[in-house]
Amino acid sequence: KEMSDHNHTGLLSPRLYIRLFGKRVSAFHFWGGIGFLLGMGLGLILTVESGLQPVVILLMTVIGAAAFFVLAITARKITGQETLVYYHHEIAIMLCCAYVLYVIGQPVLPYLDITLLGIGTFLAFGRIGCHSVGCCHGRPHHRGIRYGQQHVEAGFTWYYKDVPLLPVQLTEATAVFLIVITSVCLLNLHALPGTVVVVYTVIYGAIRFFLEFLRGDSDRPYWKGLSEAQWTTLVLVALTYGLSYAGWLPAYTWHAVIFFCLLAFSLFIIFHQ
Numbered sequence: 001k002e003m004s005d006h007n008h009t010g011l012l013s014p015r016l017y018i019r020l021f022g023k024r025v026s027a028f029h030f031w032g033g034i035g036f037l038l039g040m041g042l043g044l045i046l047t048v049e050s051g052l053q054p055v056v057i058l059l060m061t062v063i064g065a066a067a068f069f070v071l072a073i074t075a076r077k078i079t080g081q082e083t084l085v086y087y088h089h090e091i092a093i094m095l096c097c098a099y100v101l102y103v104i105g106q107p108v109l110p111y112l113d114i115t116l117l118g119i120g121t122f123l124a125f126g127r128i129g130c131h132s133v134g135c136c137h138g139r140p141h142h143r144g145i146r147y148g149q150q151h152v153e154a155g156f157t158w159y160y161k162d163v164p165l166l167p168v169q170l171t172e173a174t175a176v177f178l179i180v181i182t183s184v185c186l187l188n189l190h191a192l193p194g195t196v197v198v199v200y201t202v203i204y205g206a207i208r209f210f211l212e213f214l215r216g217d218s219d220r221p222y223w224k225g226l227s228e229a230q231w232t233t234l235v236l237v238a239l240t241y242g243l244s245y246a247g248w249l250p251a252y253t254w255h256a257v258i259f260f261c262l263l264a265f266s267l268f269i270i271f272h273q
Contacts, residue, residue, distance in 0.1 A: 013146050014132045016154055027132030035125025036065070039118035042180075046114045046187060056106055060115045063100055064093040086126075087232045090119055109249075113187065113196035120180045120200060127173035138166025139216040160216070168214050175207045192250040201240050205233040206258050225273035226266060234266060 017024045040061050047057040071092050075083045097115050101108045130136040134147040134156040144164030152158050183196045212227045221228045241259045244251040 013148055014134075016133060016150050028129035028135075031125045031129035031132065032122070035122040035129075038125065039121035042121055042184075043114050043118040046117065046184065047111075050110060050114070050187065052110060052114070053106075056101075056104075056111060057114055057118075059100070060097045060111060061118065063096050064115065064119070067092045067096045085228075086123060087229060087236075090116075090123075091232075091236075093119060107193065109193035109197065113183075113193060116197055116200050117180055117183055117187075120176050120183075120204070124173045124176040124180065127169040127176070131167060131169035131173070134160075134165075135217070136169050136172075137216050138168035138214045140164060141166045157217070165216055166214055168211055168216075171214075172208070172211055175211075176204060179203050194249040198240055198244065198249055198252065198255060201236050202255055202258050205237050206262060209233045209262060225269045230266070234262060237262060 015027050018027050018030045019025075020030065040058075043057045043061065044054050047054050068089050071089055072082070072084060075085075075088075094112065094116065098108055098112060101111050127136070131145070133154065134151045137147075137160070138144065140160075140163050142164055145167050146162050146164050147156050147160065148162060152161050179200055183199055186195055186199065209230050212230050215227070223231065226234075237255075237259045240249055241255055243249040244255060
C-alpha cells in the first residue's frame with residue numbers, strides 16, 4: 001500500500017497516485033474526472049430547478065468536453081507535451097457553447113450561467129489534482145508542501161524536489177468552491193441572467209490575478225511584469241464590463257470598482273518593474 005511521505009514541517013506530501021478498484025490511477029486524472037461528473041450533475045440540477053431543458057445542458061457538456069480535448073490535443077501537438085491552461089479552455093468552451101445556443105435558438109445567458117458553474121466545479125477539483133502532482137505550485141515557503149523523487153520522476157521540476165512550496169492550488173480550489181456556492185445561491189434567488197457570468201469572471205479573475213504573485217512555476221509566459229493569466233484576467237474583466245455597459249450583461253457598481261482597481265494596480269506594475 002502506498003503511503004504519503006511526511007515532510008519536515010509536519011505537512012503530508014500529496015499522493016501522486018490513488019488506488020481505485022485495485023488499480024493505480026493518477027490523482028490528477030482522478031480529481032479531474034470527479035470534477036467533470038460533479039460539474040455535470042450540478043448543471044443538470046440547476047437546469048431543472050431553473051425550468052430549463054436538461055437536454056440542452058447535456059449538449060453544453062458534450063460541447064465543453066469536445067472543446068477541452070480538441071484544445072488539449074492541439075496544444076500537445078504544438079508543444080510536444082501535455083499543456084493545460086485553464087483560461088484557454090474556459091474561453092474556448094464558453095465561446096463554443098454561446099455560439100451553439102444562439103444557433104439553436106436557446107436563451108444564451110441562463111445556460112451560460114449554469115455552464116460556467118460546471119466549469120468552475122471542474123476547475124476546483126482539477127486544482128486538487130494539480131496539488132497532487134505538483135503542477136501550478138506556489139513559491140518556496142517554510143510552511144509549504146514538499147514533492148519528492150516520485151513526483152520528479154513523473155515530471156515535477158527537479159530543482160524543487162523536497163523544497164516546501166506554498167499550496168496555491170488548494171487556495172484557488174477553495175476560492176472557486178466558494179464562488180460556485182455563492183453563485184448557486186444567486187441562481188436560487190432568481191438573479192438576472194448573466195449575473196453568474198459576471199460574478200464568476202470578475203471575482204475569480206481578481207483572486208487569480210493576485211494568486212499569480214504567489215505562483216512558483218516561473219517558466220510561464222510574462223510580459224511587462226504580468227503573467228499571461230493576469231493579462232487574460234484584465235481582458236475578461238474589461239470585456240464583461242463593456243458588455244454590461246452595453247446592456248448585454250447585468251451591470252453592477254462593484255464590477256467597475258474591481259476593474260479599475262485591477263487596471264490601476266497593473267499600470268503600477270508595468271511602469272515600476
